Amino acid sequence: MVKEIERYGIPIVHMSTITTISESVGANRIVPTIAIPYPVGNPTLSENVELDLREKLVKRALTALTTEVSGVEYF
Numbered sequence: 001m002v003k004e005i006e007r008y009g010i011p012i013v014h015m016s017t018i019t020t021i022s023e024s025v026g027a028n029r030i031v032p033t034i035a036i037p038y039p040v041g042n043p044t045l046s047e048n049v050e051l052d053l054r055e056k057l058v059k060r061a062l063t064a065l066t067t068e069v070s071g072v073e074y075f
Helices: 002-007 019-024 047-065
Strands: 013-016 029-032
Touching (some): 013 047
16 A cells, blocks of 8 residues: 555655564655554653654654655664
């Protein structure tokens, strides 16, 4: 599915805890995340620290979206 969407010129970022799955489905832009139950957060952190963590992950994903790739790249 990822390859088909990218074939139409729409970049895809796969944010995943298990990056080998991202590779196996054909994702070229991969952002490793935190943990399986909370991929883009950590409820044990204070609210401000978790917000900062989430913001950093989203910024990495946005950077990945705007980066040309020719193979698998981790951001």
